[in-house]
Amino acid sequence: MTKTALLLAAAAVLFATSVAAQETIAPGAKVSxxxxxxxxxVPGKSMRVVLVEYDPGAGSHSHRHPSSAxxxxxxxxxxxxxxxxxxxEHTYQAGESWMEKPGDHHQVSHNASDTQPAKLLAVFVVDTSDRKIVIPDK
Incomplete structure (x- = not known):
């Protein structure tokens, strides 16, 4: 099984066991x-997986994630x-990935298309006490 097939199979299992917590972080941008x-x-650490969905032309505001993430x-x-x-700035296509280290500043996260939706899966290793995943810039 390829890495992509394995990741997509894992995502399907995760979606099936969804805790269904959803938050709209900007117009047309939803995090579940x-x-x-x-x-x-690893005491004090959790794995938190989120699905980010952007409508055509939508994106999230400049933000950070918990400093432990x-x-x-x-x-x-x-x-x-x-x-x-x-x-x-980089445009990632379906099947491509990147990583963010603790303390990174995510200045742009936006659907590259004005006509098609976009989805990404983000896997966080984070302090269990950090409940807020997206921290908008002030």
Whole structure:
């Protein structure tokens, strides 16, 4: 089984066991927590998986994540424009991924299309006490 097939199979299982916590973070941008589990072998840490859905032309505001968060993000559908810290903006297509380290600043997260929706799956390893996943810039 390829890495992509394995990830998509895992995503399907996660969606099936969704805790169904959803939050609209900007017009046309929705975040749904699809998995949230304390790591039994790492006290105080949890794995939290979120599905981010952007309507055509939508995106989220510049933001950060909890300072404890290590994040792996993978585009499931469409294309996502992303800019983290001082790195150049990059457009990720379905099947492509990136990571964010604790303390990173996510300056751009936006659907690259004005006509098609986009989805990404983000896997967080985060302090269990950190409940808010997206912290908008002030």
């Amino acid at each position: 927590v699809v998995f949230d589990q304390a790591l039994p072998n 290590f994040i792996y993000a993978r585009v499931l559908e469409g294309a996502i424009r992303s800019k983290v810290n001082d790195e150049p």
